[in-house]
Amino acid sequence: MEKSTKVKFNQIRIPALARVEGHGNITVEVLKGKVKDVKLNIPEGPRLFESLVIGKTPEEATSIVPRICAICSVSHRYAAIRAFERALNYKETKATHQLRTLMHYGEMIESHALHAFALALPDFVGYPSAIAMVDKFAPQILKALKLKKFGNLVMEVTNARWTHGENATVGGFGLAPTHKQLFDIKWQAQELIADAEEMVELLRNLSYPTSMEDGIVFMCLKPPTDQYGFVGDRVLISTGEEHPIEKYKELSNERVVEHSTSKRCRYNDRPYVVGALARMNLLGERLRGRAGECFKRCYSLSWIRNPLYGNLAQAIEILYSLEHIPQLIDSILKKIKTLETDAKIQKQPTGTGKNVGAVEAPRGTLYHYYEVNRGIVTGANLVIPTTQNFDSMETHIRVAAQNLLANIENKPLAALTAQERKDIELIFEMIVRSYDPCISCSVHMVEVK
């Protein structure tokens, strides 16, 4: 897909990252045994979403922004809805909130199952793809697919489609799910918990390379209650700080770099990490039930140094979401008679205001900020998880490169055997993949004034 740029003698280059969403490539330059430069190049075409939403109604904008990325389209939709509702002073009803939470769980399950089991897992067991794994790992792959399918079902029931459903919008839902649909989801969720736990065990028992380990700063949204969760209006940082999401700009500090159509972020001039691993590190103690047990069993200090545990963190989040669905649905079903009206879209948004809304996308904290003037969007700014993670990915690749080269006595690159080169490249790819990057997401989001 990419231009076949010649690999220079002092470079390790991965021309096209596979099993990630979007287009990226890695170049690592080494000079006299020292890693000189690490670049995660992003040549993804820009689509200028921030300018597309200008002049549209909040509803239209809510339909446009999920198209930034299919894999986290629900999170984009949800973040946009939250931003618009905060800007225009809408209060979501309890029923609406519950259905949105359910929808969000659906995305977490689907997205995590796709990433952890179908995109990341093959590396650990030496296969080019999940499909290729079927020969030896058929039961596991089928379980993974079942979980993924279930996530899709939840999104379809709540949001009308697997991807880019239009049902959830500013003010509520077009149509609420039926008793039967909800009950079916509850039923299936209960059944899948055991499978999810088994998948956690599968990932726990893999051997995790350590060559890239390095201290990391983590960030995630702080759930309003003392439980685990995926939305909130405040941000927790592993340094112990806590900030309101309104300070998202100071937290992310986006900047343009030459080698990427995606911007880059830092906090206090340090790379930081968002996503499942960040949430586990910051909130894992809050997990209860089987997810809590799994967390206790799996967690170790490596989690704050090694991004590869992100995959395991995702598996635990699948379990967490599955465990919470039955009780969430029970509470929705209690008021099923009025669900349809309770969750119905309130009036059309016509007001004026500006605000930010944030949700935890599967890959991390996602901020949407909008300005609305009499029902028309006049300003937008979106900060995407993958954008926030890029600098950290580069840092880990740098550490890994240095360590791996040291392991083979800092041979000049030209002297590497094909196998040695391949092994190094695999680690680089595993690092990038562990962040579950969503590259098309990352590309388009910067402020328009």
Added chain:
Amino acid sequence: MANNVYLPEPMRIVRRYDLIDDVRFFQVRPLEMERALQLNYLPGQFMMVSLAGVGEAPFSISSTPSRPGLLEFGIRKVGIITEELFKLKENEVIGVRGPFGNGFPIDKFEKKDLIIVVGGLGAVPLRSLLLYTLDNRDRFGRIFFLYGARRPAEMLFRREFMELKSREDLHSMLTVDKDDTGRWTEQVGLVTALFKNLKDIDPQNTYATVCGPPVMYKFVIDEIIKLGIPKHQILMTLERRMHCGVGKCGHCVIGSIYTCMDGPVFSYWDVMHMKDLI
């Protein structure tokens, strides 16, 4: 359900060869002999030919019921189904159901003179009629067979029709618009030019049947009318899109007419008084 009109019956391709460049001859027969013996149809009727996974399309029967046990088709490659049919080899199995349509009113032709006018692919259904009348020669009056093709290479069943020329009980006239081979022994000119050779026509006792490309109808019918043949004794076959063959899917509807059941054979009078027919 014993009689499901939609159920394709498996038939084996026994023979298959190119009639002309893009028209292929298919001879098929049911898998079992018992069933083959029961095949019954009229000249002018058609069958729905099915290719599982591809679809179904109507094709006129080109064989004659007087030679039982086989069905013959002449199929032009024009689209999806026909293209796939062309990929089939002898001994492969296709689905066939039918016969459908009204067919030619053979009984009315009894003892009458018959003028069969063919253009291009129209030879497919009218060959059935021609062979049928020849096989039952004593039931009919004089038979005139007029066939026009663009070039010798575009004449369907050319050898077969050439051989028929030697029959004394048939007035067969073959013509091409243009002879690009230099070896064409028959007429050159439009099919309408052949009409001057028709002598002593008794219009009330003559039926004319026409099948060919749409452009041909107008001119040929003018000639037939000039002979004085009544409009209801001029018969032609029409084509429409069809998905069922039994007057249900609606695609072949013209006004109140279902081409598949009320046709495909229509009289000139039908065509004149029913709007949209052609």
Added chain:
Amino acid sequence: MNKPKVGFYNLSGCSGCLLTILNCENQLLDVFNGAEVVSFLMAQSNNVEKELDIAFIDGSVTTDEQEEFLHELRPRTKKVVCLGSCSCYGGVQAMENEKGTWLKRFNKVYGKKPFKVVKPFESKPVDAFIPVDYYLPGCPIDADQFLYNYARLLRGLPADVPKTPVCLECKWHENECLLLKDKLCLGPVTSAGCKAKCPSHNLPCIGCFGPADESNLTSEFSLLKEKGYTFPEIERKLRLFGGVKFIKQFKSLWKKAQK
């Protein structure tokens, strides 16, 4: 029999159409077993670029690199199939096309000193660069429609997509017509195939499957005007997903409307 060789590619888009394929969990093995999948960057890493029977492309064209790729792909590929409204019509990112505002918007987003990795331009559909054999529209494509056509294409049959408007499927689902309730529904001018998802949820169709085969825009416009919608409002809605195809259609309408 040799399995057909197929490749799945992604240009600028949300990858939702490729994701839709990966979302066919029950048929996934079928999809990968029915063909030799030689390239599918999003799903596997042992990709090779070689002669192809069918290339499926999702996403629109927005960089020089992608343009070069298409020119490299076409000669080695028998059939090129566009997946989704991005590759078919330019996608949501083409909604402002032909207004001449692209550069301004680009500079606003990236500033004066942007990246160097690629040369970007305004979003265009794939057929602006290479001939395309078949189009499966939708934002994203419909899984059943993909599976149906995938099987057809593997067998060498042409793609078969609905040519009728959304209203057909909408009536199958027995929805109250939103247009009759004075909502701005694009169902009558939008291609079917989505199973009328939005109207089935009380939401007007926003046209994500792009223009229907025969869209009577003139009549839709005058109907909506009667209901109190303004021309720019209607145009804005149509532009959301209709991409270059609708934009061409308005041009003539604009002229008529201004008369």
Added chain:
Amino acid sequence: MKVLKLKKHNLNDYLDSLRVWGEVYGPVKQGEKYIYGQLDDLSKLDTKMLRTILPVKKFLMPPKFNTFTFDENKYKAELENIPNRIVFGVHPCEIHGLLILDKFFLERFPDPFYGERRRKTAILGLSCVPDDKCFAKSTNTHYVESGFDLAFNDLDNYYLVWVGSSLGDDLVRIRLDLFEEDIKEKDLKHYMEWRNWRDSQYKLNVNLTAMPDIMELNYSSPVWDELGDKCLSCGACSMVCPTCPCYNMSDQIRPSQFTGKRERTWDSCMFKQFALVAGGHNFREARSQRVRLWYTHKLKAFITEFGKAACIGCGRCIDTCPVDINVKTVVKALKGGK
């Protein structure tokens, strides 16, 4: 014909008891409209319904269904899994629609897919009161003598129930205890009063008797062009019309094996590709030609073929077409004779 009485408050119990025979369907409110929905919960039943969005034809030839499954060239008709169904609440005009479909599908070349569903669907009629879009009186379809298994006539606090078939009789016997058999003089009087009152409720009159001639004369009328300009080609009219039977066929196969199904879906002559044939010739390219065919077929051709128009006066097209092309407006435009 046997006539019985059923107290209104017994209706739900009765319908509930019919589940021993099959799935029970009836009018259910959907937004501001009605549909025939499954009555798993009888409280959803709404007997005040006017017209449903889709007519009962949706049970007899669903919008999309498989006709055959196949592998290579073995076809197996899908006729086995059709459930027994009871559809309650079918208005007289619609039963007339069924009679038309019966003629169409069951006489020449019987269609087993329709036939089997028809056989397994019990039709329980229900009397109705017209709104301003009904014109069944003009089409003489506001009463019905056959085509149903039971027909319920709403008389204040009880129903008069006509038993129209041997199946209907069986269905009554499931809860014979709920019915009363002695029809009294006063019931008859009651019924006649109701009839007179109800006949007086028809506000819309659309006279179709002269249509064959009028359509013939209007063949080249500019009315068709005007309608063609307006028509959205959305096909909604055909979907909702109780007598529109047209369909399409398509074969579906699996990517990795040769098995598949032959699917049948509703089609409409309002669509451009309806009369398109190989080589690209389209017999009805212009929308005006298609609108003309639609109305010619309903209001003229059917009369030629079956002796009566294929319009039953249910008002669905009036209720459905976004641009107001329907039997009422078309007939008016043609008679206005521009």
